[in-house]
Amino acid sequence: xxxxxxxxxxxASCPVTPEDxxxxxxxxxxxxxxxxxxxxxxxxxxxLLPVSKTVPEERLRAAFAAGVTQMGENKVQEGLRKSRGLxxxxxxxALIGHLQTNKARDAAAFADEFQALDSLxxxxxxxxxxxxxxxxxxxxxQVNSSGEDSKSGLEPHRLPAFLExxxxxxxxxxxxxxxxxxxxxxxxxxRACFRLMRExxxxxxxxxxxxxxxxxxxxxGDMELAIEEGSDCVRVxxxxxxxxxxxxxxxxxxxxxxxxGAPA
Numbered sequence: 001x002x003x004x005x006x007x008x009x010x011x012a013s014c015p016v017t018p019e020d021x022x023x024x025x026x027x028x029x030x031x032x033x034x035x036x037x038x039x040x041x042x043x044x045x046x047x048l049l050p051v052s053k054t055v056p057e058e059r060l061r062a063a064f065a066a067g068v069t070q071m072g073e074n075k076v077q078e079g080l081r082k083s084r085g086l087x088x089x090x091x092x093x094a095l096i097g098h099l100q101t102n103k104a105r106d107a108a109a110f111a112d113e114f115q116a117l118d119s120l121x122x123x124x125x126x127x128x129x130x131x132x133x134x135x136x137x138x139x140x141x142q143v144n145s146s147g148e149d150s151k152s153g154l155e156p157h158r159l160p161a162f163l164e165x166x167x168x169x170x171x172x173x174x175x176x177x178x179x180x181x182x183x184x185x186x187x188x189x190x191r192a193c194f195r196l197m198r199e200x201x202x203x204x205x206x207x208x209x210x211x212x213x214x215x216x217x218x219x220x221g222d223m224e225l226a227i228e229e230g231s232d233c234v235r236v237x238x239x240x241x242x243x244x245x246x247x248x249x250x251x252x253x254x255x256x257x258x259x260x261g262a263p264a
Contacts, residue, residue: 014242016059021066024240032234035227046227049094049216051237053078054244057085063241064089072096072115072235076103083110096178096235098152101125113138115178115216115235118153120162123169130171139172140216143200145193146182153179159200163209176214176232177201181222190222194229201230 015021028048036043052060052071060071060082069090073079074097083093095111098118104125107114117123117139130137141162144153154162159177166174177200181193194217204210218226218234226234238244 015240016062018062018065021063021068021240024242025066025068028236028239031224031239032227035224038224039228039230041227046231047233049096049233049235050240051096051219051235052082052241053237055241057082059241060086060091061089064091068240070094072237076106076111080106080110105129108133108135108137111137113140113175115140116142116152117172118142120165123166123172127169127171136171136173138175139166140176140178140214141166141174142178143197145179145196146189148182150183151180156196156200160204160207160209163204163207167209174209174211176210176212176216177204178216180219181217181226187225191225191229194218194226194231198230 015024025048029043032046032048033043036046047070049070049072050063050068051074052063053074055063060068064086070092071082072094073082074095076095076097076099079093079095083091092112093110094113094115095107096115098116099107099114099122101122102125104122108126108129114126114137117126118141126137126139141159142153143156143159144151145156163174166172177197179193179197181190184190197215197217201210201213201215205213214232215230216233216235217229217231218224220236220239223231223234223236
């Protein structure tokens, strides 16, 4: 089964000019605004994080010219390379994919935020590298809300103790929670994943362990459901940058496979 999907906006199959990207962004923001209205929310409070995985730097420059100042990368090496190549633009870089501890130094070198924290071992590695660099990092804790073995993230029942333990890592500034919903066409099952996240967030807010308690959830195919259930940040790739070419003529999940931090 696949994530519920909505076709990319017309003309968004491969945006290459600022005008192309402006049209794609307008369509995505229209979807966000519609979902916010249905939920009685202010669309301006919902952050759009464009996911730029596999998109060449020259197209990212065109996207920046259209107003894209934040970009999410799944793989740390790709993000580090792009951050250096586009350093003159002052882009806010979010690392949203699964991170191995031996890559903590690279993450600390370029990322402004990390949305897939799911182990204390990784927290320790990031703390050490960030201290050496004299900086801090905004983090979201990834939760496996669907219970699918293919996904990274904490089991929900482990979250309270994990958040308490993060107090020992002051270079990590906890902002909230991130999740990928179930890979299914069953919209109610997807919605249930998002509702669980809201409940977990509310409980953590009551304990004072989650900073502002933001929720990063929702992608190109399910952002409306996520917004209706309280998402503060939607991670959107294909609906902005167009469909990604799959190697070996096979269609792959948007962010590099089932262990990726955040397909979009």
